[in-house]
Amino acid sequence: KKYKVAVIVGSLRKESYNLKTAKVLMEIAPESLSTELLDIAGIPMYNQDLEENTPKEWVELRENVKKYDALLFLTPEYNRSVPAVLKNALDVGSRPPGKSCWNAKPAAIVSVSTGSISGFGANHHLRQSLTFLNVPTMAQPEAYIGGVADLFDDQGNLTNNSTKEFLKTFMLAFEKWVITHLE
Numbered sequence: 338k339k340y341k342v343a344v345i346v347g348s349l350r351k352e353s354y355n356l357k358t359a360k361v362l363m364e365i366a367p368e369s370l371s372t373e374l375l376d377i378a379g380i381p382m383y384n385q386d387l388e389e390n391t392p393k394e395w396v397e398l399r400e401n402v403k404k405y406d407a408l409l410f411l412t413p414e415y416n417r418s419v420p421a422v423l424k425n426a427l428d429v430g431s432r433p434p435g436k437s438c439w440n441a442k443p444a445a446i447v448s449v450s451t452g453s454i455s456g457f458g459a460n461h462h463l464r465q466s467l468t469f470l471n472v473p474t475m476a477q478p479e480a481y482i483g484g485v486a487d488l489f490d491d492q493g494n495l496t497n498n499s500t501k502e503f504l505k506t507f508m509l510a511f512e513k514w515v516i517t518h519l520e
C-alpha cells in the first residue's frame with residue numbers, strides 16, 4: 338500500500354535550505370510513501386470575518402490537505418518559533434471548528450537552521466500546535482539539522498554523508514509511524 342504524504346515547507350525563499358532538505362527527503366523516501374510538496378505561499382492571513390465569504394486559497398488548502406494520509410513538516414526557526422506562513426497555514430486549515438483538515442494525520446517534523454541550536458524552538462512550538470490539532474507527531478528520532486550551510490554544496494546537493502544516513506533512518510521511522518497510525 339502507498340501512503341500520500343504532504344511535504345510542508347515553512348520557508349518561501351527559492352534557495353531555502355528547508356526546501357533543499359525536503360527534496361532530499363522526497364528522494365530517499367521509502368517505497369510506500371508517495372511524497373508531494375504542498376504549497377503554502379499566498380494563503381491570506383487568517384481573519385475570522387472572512388469565513389462568511391471564504392477566500393479560494395483557504396478552500397483549496399482545506400480540500401488539498403484532506404487528500405493526504407500523512408504530513409511531513411520542514412521548518413526554519415524565526416525568532417525561536419515557527420515562521421508566520423506555516424502557523425497561518427495551520428490556523429487556516431484548523432477551521433471551522435470540528436472540520437480541521439489536519440485532524441488525526443500522522444506527522445513528523447524536521448527543523449533546519451543555519452544556526453547551531455538547529456531550530457529547536459520552532460520544532461517544539463510546531464509540536465505544541467500539532468498536539469492540540471490532534472496530529473500524532475513522531476517523537477523519535479527527532480530531527481534537528483543545524484549548521485545547514487555546511488551540509489550542502491553550491492548546486493544544492495547534500496554532501497554530508499552522516500546527515501544523509503540520518504535522514505534515511507528518519508524516513509524509515511516515519512514510514513513505520515505512518516503505517517502504525519493508518520493500518
Ligand code: FNR
Binds near residue numbers: 349350352354356453
Ligand atoms: C532567522 N534565522 C534564525 N535561525 C535560528 O536558528 N533561530 C532563530 O530564531 C532565527 N530567527 C530568524 C528570524 C528571521 C526573520 C529570519 C529571516 C531568519 C535564520 C534562519 O535559520 C536561516 O535564515 C535559515 O536559512 C532559514 O531557512 P531557509 O529559508 O534556508 O529554509
